[in-house]
Amino acid sequence: MVNEQKSPQAMGTGPSRRPYPFARRMHTTPKSFIREILKVTEKPEIISFAGGLPNPGLIDVAGLAQAATDVFDNDGRAALQYATTEGYFPLRRFIADRYKKCLGLDISPDDVLITNGSQQCLDLIGKILIDPGDRIAIERPGYLGAIQVFSLYEPAFAPVELGAEGPDPAAFEKIVSSGDGAKLFYGIPNSQNPSGITYSEESRKACADIIEGTRTILVEDDAYGELQFAGKAHTPMKKYLPDQSILTGSFSKIMAPGMRLGWVCAPRLIMDQLVVAKQASDLHSNYLSQRIASRYLEEADLDAHIRRIRAAYREQADSMITAMRDGMPDGVHWTRPDGGMFVWVTLPDGCPAMDVFTGALKKQVAVLPGIPFYVDGGGTNTLRLNFSSTDTGRITEGIERLSGVIRSLCR
Amino acid sequence: MVNEQKSPQAMGTGPSRRPYPFARRMHTTPKSFIREILKVTEKPEIISFAGGLPNPGLIDVAGLAQAATDVFDNDGRAALQYATTEGYFPLRRFIADRYKKCLGLDISPDDVLITNGSQQCLDLIGKILIDPGDRIAIERPGYLGAIQVFSLYEPAFAPVELGAEGPDPAAFEKIVSSGDGAKLFYGIPNSQNPSGITYSEESRKACADIIEGTRTILVEDDAYGELQFAGKAHTPMKKYLPDQSILTGSFSKIMAPGMRLGWVCAPRLIMDQLVVAKQASDLHSNYLSQRIASRYLEEADLDAHIRRIRAAYREQADSMITAMRDGMPDGVHWTRPDGGMFVWVTLPDGCPAMDVFTGALKKQVAVLPGIPFYVDGGGTNTLRLNFSSTDTGRITEGIERLSGVIRSLCR
Secondary structure (H helix, E strand, O other): OOOOOOOOOOOOOOOOOOOOOOOHHHOOOOOOHHHHHHHHHOOOOOEEOOOOOOOHHHOOHHHHHHHHHHHHHHHHHHHOOOOOOOOOHHHHHHHHHHHHHHHOOOOOHHHEEEEOHHHHHHHHHHHHHOOOOOEEEEEEOOOHHHHHHHHOOOOEEEEEEEEOOEEOHHHHHHHHHOOOOOOEEEEOOOOOOOOOOOOOHHHHHHHHHHHOOOOOEEEEEOOOHHHEOOOOOOOOHHHOOOOOEEEEEEOOOOOOHHHOOEEEEOOHHHHHHHHHHHHHHHOOOOHHHHHHHHHHHHHOOHHHHHHHHHHHHHHHHHHHHHHHHHHOOOOOEEOOOOEOOEEEEEOOOOOOHHHHHHHHHHOOEEOEEOHHHOEOEOOOOEEEEEOOOOOHHHHHHHHHHHHHHHHHHOO | OOOOOOOOOOOOOOOOOOOOOOOHHHOOOOOOHHHHHHHHHOOOOOEEOOOOOOOHHHOOHHHHHHHHHHHHHHHHHHHOOOOOOOOOHHHHHHHHHHHHHHHOOOOOHHHEEEEOHHHHHHHHHHHHHOOOOOEEEEEEOOOHHHHHHHHOOOOEEEEEEEEOOEEOHHHHHHHHHOOOOOOEEEEOOOOOOOOOOOOOHHHHHHHHHHHOOOOOEEEEEOOOHHHEOOOOOOOOHHHOOOOOEEEEEEOOOOOOHHHOOEEEEOOHHHHHHHHHHHHHHHOOOOHHHHHHHHHHHHHOOHHHHHHHHHHHHHHHHHHHHHHHHHHOOOOOEEOOOOEOOEEEEEOOOOOOHHHHHHHHHHOOEEOEEOHHHOEOEOOOOEEEEEOOOOOHHHHHHHHHHHHHHHHHHOO
């Protein structure tokens, strides 16, 4: 379970007039560390590397506005009514077709369920698969949003150390093959959040081989697959495990996060259960936005749009890396991302990320300490830096200030 | 638990190449009966009383289109970005102000969380409150959507017989006060789904008195409070139990269901937990739609719009009741709704609703057997009829045919 203090609220014994009988699953849920930090860092004068927002300048507002007008003009009444749980069929078909075209994956529109961003996929997956105490293998460091949502299903997390090429194979095999194994393995093979690491082709195959034939289901979160700077797709692990994997995706990073549109692809029997869970959760995802997205994708050149995002993020990542190379003292290490939105920084031993966070904030720079990405403690000397939401000039300025803070704190 | 056969899929032992290790909570989840029936009844030649759709003719498409244009023109980039979990503040303030104005409820915008329709409120409530085995009091018959979503948290349902004035007080007191009592009571005091019954003022006060001081939390689902035909609001039960109740609402019936916007109001400590669960579930609700709704509510005359909906539904309900009075044989009984969207029909003993369903479908009329609204079996001679989605002429025609079927089957 998540190694975190129980909050008084969660125990129902806070400073209230009455103690509420919260469910057991709430007692061990981590309070959102990011939430609290982001509240501090939202001021415009702060250079923030703490969040995980796409660059708003790269949202095609005019294109989406036109798509919305078209939907309202041509089929507004239907777009505003209740709709099917599975989602708007032409949107599901677009997703299936794009998997075929870009990744060579043989996925039918019937294998695609539209969700509220890919975050909801994780909730539905947890709901249909995780019993209390089930072992869940997850990367170390792991995606905080996954840790939060899975925690509510009371699993036992089994973290797998993430190296430069992917999960440590010996540790992974030990978790998946020993004892009861693991109910699922959750991973982000492309530009992982928080580390920015992309699994090598060899690691993908090796991990799939370890999983194959066990009872473990792979949950492959591909939020950043379209944002590989080189524009070359890696092999999705689903290709090796078609019947033993669930693949999630999102329009948040390539279209617009505020529309909350993601999807999950799963084998038919798993899909049947996901649809039951989705219907119980909220009947269906926002139909108006599904229609606007589908219309937009008919008209827009998505490939060209994604190339623009990739080029911009590559430039922003380069600015960050260059500034770090120029300013960071010896003993500080960082990943060099091939895509996505994050750089992962490891400070010298004994240099607490929380002190760097506090010191940087005094210089109007926000960073995210890596601690909440560790389900078993650790990471006290790590930071996650986001480069996608800040323009290059401010990235350089922000990293200069951060480097100064680290130089003064970590000798 | 729900009295239903376990489906082979849910058991993970279907005709698959591999059995998937689904969580225990999925084993007892009822397959959506409505889902299956609605698939049959979606054809345009069918007169359908089976669904629960608002009348699409009463959606203000032009007003919402203009609001969307305004949002895209004035603040599109922000409306398409990630946003706060709690929801767009001006929309939350609108909801709080309207509670003050219409119901005299003292609710702050901070007490309001925006959700994906009110269905998601029930999922979040289940998540933060229900442990497996917890007793959940629910009306008998009860709202199917609530039964489905709560089932996933593995409660023990304690149904409370619903009479013409509200829940049976003796039965209710016995459940709430005896033994461990009940974790929560879920009810729809205004124009209940499926029965169409509205609790009397006396029943509201009596139920609140029974709950007060126990550990039971009231979950008051007010999807239809704005749709009382007389335009006069009833006292919300939350007024009697401000710190011991959760109130849910929805824009689906007064604006547009496809935008999936609902909300939940709760005491602060419960709200803290709802926000944690909401963030884990899907970060936040569709922000674009929240902005469009908020803009629409600035410009539109919502009260006038709701008066139009009430007048239309009243006329549609009258058509249904008149046609039933004219055509139904002796021994058939029905509720006379003061609002909402449903009429509840009780057939003579020994006249199975499933036979009526099948017979009516042959005459191109779809009805919904009441069985899935009973968590403990029963209801085999009941039907739910929806009047909101069908125009008056077709209502009369449909009820004539349905009466003929019942006359021939139930002598």
